Amino acid sequence: MSHRLLQLWKLLRTLATDDAYERYLVHHQQAHQGARPLSRREFYLGEQQRKWTGVSRCC
């Protein structure tokens, strides 16, 4: 039961992009070892900029 709830919580976090920074860090660790990763705020602001540069909402 608690495992199921945890799964659901994880899903919710991913859907809301709450875990985007953590996933970025994991990727950064693998792909760019040694380089300094962005801070949480820098990452968040960069992502917002990227997200709202194309068509991301519809009628």
Place this chain on the structure above:
Amino acid sequence: MKKLFWILIAVIGACAVGGIALHRGETINAMWIVVAAVCVYAIGYRFYSAWVVARVLSADPNRATPALRLNNGRDFMPTHRWIVFGHHFAAIAGPGPLIGPTLAAQFGYLPGTLWILVGAVLGGCVQDMTILFLSTRRDGRSLGQMARDELGPVGGLAAIVGTLTIMIILIAVLGLVVVNAMKHSPWATATVFATIPIAVLVGLYLRNIRPGRVLEASLIGVALLLFAVVGGGWINEHPTLRALFDLDSKPLAWFVIGYGFVAAVLPVWLLLAPRDYLSTFLKLGTVLLLAIAVVVMSPEIKMPAVTQFIDGTGPIFGGALFPFVFITIACGAISGFHALVSSGTTPKLIGSETDVRLIGYGSMMLESVVAIMAMIAATLLDPGVYFAINSGPGVVGATADAAVATITSWGFPVTAEQMHALAAEMGESTLFARTGGAPSLAVGMANIFASVFGQGLLALWYHFAIMFEAVFILTTLDAGTRVGRFMLQDALGHVWRPLARTSWYPSVLITSALVVAGWGYFLYIGVVDPNGGINILWPLFGIANQLLAGIALCVATGILVKHGKLRYAWVTGVPLAWLAIITTVATWEKVVSQDVRVGFLAAAEQLADKLASGALSPEQAAVAPQLIFNQRLDAALAILLTAILWIVIADMLRVSWRVVKGLPVPPSSEAPAIALAEVRS
């Protein structure tokens, strides 16, 4: 066993569709429509989408998607298909599927419902899924780029012009819907105004207090929004504050125009992004709640299956069933705009090619469900009430007594007392002539919610529904203005380089102002037009949206032919042909019809005659030249849009013909196939 199950679904579906089509009693239960819809979607998804993915698109689960090949941990990233489904649905679902069916309900519940079901399963879902697949095969390239690569520069240019035009008209018509919902409604106005500081607070929280914690920030924001709905009620009770928010449509239009400009030039984290988070949470929550409530309540549909207005004399918009039901309901059946989202962020997240079925086809099916619910919410109202709310004063008469007399004479009895009582219940001063679809949808939603979750709260539910629609619409308005700005910057950059720099403030201000002026013009004219404005703008929006769908389907058809799939080209070709027919016929009628409520030019002519003969009052005469010019402009715009569609069709046919004849064509822009195993290792 499985076969038996699907045969059962098919039989139940056929019975339900037959039931709603042939029923001729006083009322019919909404469950008939729900069951028919669920069965049609289930069969469409299980059989048609599976067949298209396997045979027509030949999706290959062993081929690495761009998310795998180009994984950068940010925009390119393989993501679980249900997560992408959630993001994609949130991106495509806007206010369109709520408004279109509400307006089209003037023809009765049947025509709109059938078009939503058939249009989605055979057209809209196929378009979304196909474009998503083709863009995934091309590293997430946009529709405009694909049109240029696969068909040639003509197709590419047409896609850009089409997108910019639709954006302008879409924002204008949505702005008009919000203005009409707030007009002389202090409660609604105060609540909608409050959403702006709330969004800013959430934006500051997400940037400065707890960066990137969207879930908690959104929960706080949604709680504040709900509080704003209650607070709006208090303001409505307070005599001084009430007067402050009791605004006419002109100042409200200026407010929306100013808001659109400010939102487009502010940094996205401050207003646009947090508002979008709030609107997404509200959207998903409300759609779920509405679906549950409709099933629990299973309301009776009071609108007849088909009304006399299929002949073109409808009070909400002029024009006969064919082609106008297909123009009025774009989103929910087939929406070209989705092709832009399907060729945007979504393809970069797809982990396996076969996921396009759930994400592309499935999301559009869900959007179609939203449209069906809007249709139910509109048709469960007493038809007399529905027409009283949605008809402009120019059609039914300016006073309450005149309006009820006209509507009752059509065979839809309604009284002024009934309307008065309803308005009081909803916490409004009047519900007459609240055109645009939002108020009548809110009344319908309030009825559904109140009957399931507590009868005493009608006014709260009504204003919750208005707030929900407004938040939605303002998000589209911000985001659309921003996209329009980028497109304009890109185009003007060819004239003078610095204008293309998206972070250079002079250019940002100039291009944003140009885009806002574009839609602001149509919004303003819509507000001063005594016939309600929606009557003009919504069909134009429908034509523009179908044009974009036509371009998307042209690209898809051309690519299918180029890849040797000529015998399957009908999968996208048939919806394309249908769209070409309805947009062309609709444009023809909008331009040449002698009926002043349909034909732009006839309306301009009539108004010019009245102006010349001095038959207009001084206020009417003051705006008449603007209205005359606008009607002529609308005619030119409709012709331009349809001409663009035919140019792209001709270009697609040219390319297809050359393929068949073995002549050279632009090479396929598909990314080379790389096996999954190679990327993984």
